[in-house]
Amino acid sequence: MSNSVPLAGKRILLVIAGGIAAYKSLDLIRRLKERGASVRAILTEAGARFVTPLSVQALTGDTVYQDLWSLTDESSMGHIQLSRDADLVVVAPATADLMARMAAGMANDLAATALLATDKPVLMAPAMNVRMWLHPATQDNLARLEARGVRRVGPNDGDMACGEYGPGRMAEPLEIVDAIIGVFTERAGPRPLAGRRALVTSGPTVEAIDPVRYIANRSSGKQGHAIAAALARLGAAVTLVTGPVRLPDPPGCTTVAIESAQQMLDACRAALPADVAVCAAAVADWRVKGAAGHKLKKDGGGPPVLELEENPDILATLSRAESRPALVVGFAAETRDVAAYARAKRLRKGCDWIVANDVGLGTQTFGGDANTVHVIRADAEESWPTMSKDAVAERLARAIADHFTQNESTQGDTR
Ligand code: PMT
DSSP states (O other), rough: OSSSSSTTOOEEEEEEEESTTTHHHHHHHHHHTTTTTTEEEEEEETTTSOOHHHHHHHHSSSSSEOOOOOOHHHHHHHHHHHHHHEEEEEOOOOOOOHHHHHTTOOOSHHHHHHHHHHHHHHEEEEEOOOHHHHHHHHHHHHHHHHHHTTOOOOOOEEEOOOEEEEEEOOHHHHHHHHHHHHHHHHHHHOOOOTTEEEEEEESOOEEEESOOEOOOOOOOOOHHHHHHHHHHHHEEEEEEOSSSSSSSOOOTTTEEOOOOHHHHHHHHHHHHHHOEEEEBBBBBSSSEEEEOOOOOOOOOOOOOOOEEOOOHHHHHHHHHHOOSSSSSEEEEEESHHHHHHHHHHHHHTTOOOEEEEOTTOOOTTTTEEEEEEEOHHHHHOEEEEEHHHHHHHHHHHHHHHHHHHHHHHHHOOOO
């Protein structure tokens, strides 16, 4: 993050609820944009009584989202996408009413629905009358929201628009900006892989039978993409080489899309040198020998016979390459004797670590959101509990970072 544009590229979803402090949110939009952020706004019905949609639209330079039931908004940007397309959701002003609805998990307007559907961090800037703020109901709601990880800036003490004095004034726009920068800095966390290059393979490969048919497998890319994103979050410069998947490119990675195993190998070679390679792709072991250049026809002579030939082994090639990454991590997809087969695979392919997972019927390891892995190194083995693929990725990325940190301290930096 550069200091002049500390929020460059950050996408903020600003929820403006109905309070007199809503006028400060217009200034907040301006301050955020000055710092490089893009701002998209949801204006509640009550919020629109304090600031006009036109002012918000003019300042954000974007549509103002107001109605849960608007066909136009829902077709162009549904409430789920709206809440997920942001890096941070900011509620300013957060009124007593909206805080209560957030705490109760209600979804009775677009703002509450987006806040319930979001998987992004939420920062709120409460603003209300001092008695409302101090009321046990509001304090209970606050405690529940903070226990769930919602961050808060303010409220400040001061003279209130209603003539009373005390806590309840919304934080000033620049204080909210500082809190927003604080959330991003805190989330960026330590970056132990800064200066390292990582190569990750993900997804299936598809092997042509003819121009329209192919052989493939059920890999969704969820595990490999999560690993690429986790390594990038720890500061690595990541090249992700992926077969066809229905996932967005992970943020902060260079993504190279390929189809066949041969193309995946070529892209991996082009991405070297790297400090670490993680091969999570489900690469087809075989391809069709002499794939047809034209669509095969039913010509009455019976089904065609497909002769297969072996694909290159990318993991084994990287493990034995002249410019071998210092750490090569393979995956092993097994349906029985998982650890035993994986141990043999690690030695046969020449990688340093192998992450074994059971892909037997009913496990949903291919395509599902969870994984149960057994990590095998030369000198140690660990069984990890069943976790989301994101959590597996996070833990693996941290183990990789720890490996480099330990090597640095014992052998000097290898960067
Ligand atoms: O994509 P998801 O739906 O999230 O599912 C994740 C996954 C199950 C695909 C993933 O966790 C996984 O196990 N990936 C490896 C799948 C696989 O092909 O395993 P394997 O045991 O056949 O191969 C062993 C290793 O060799 C793997 O690292 C594989 O990438 C690599 N390989 C295999 C064949 C080949 N020709 N080249 C390779 O590099």
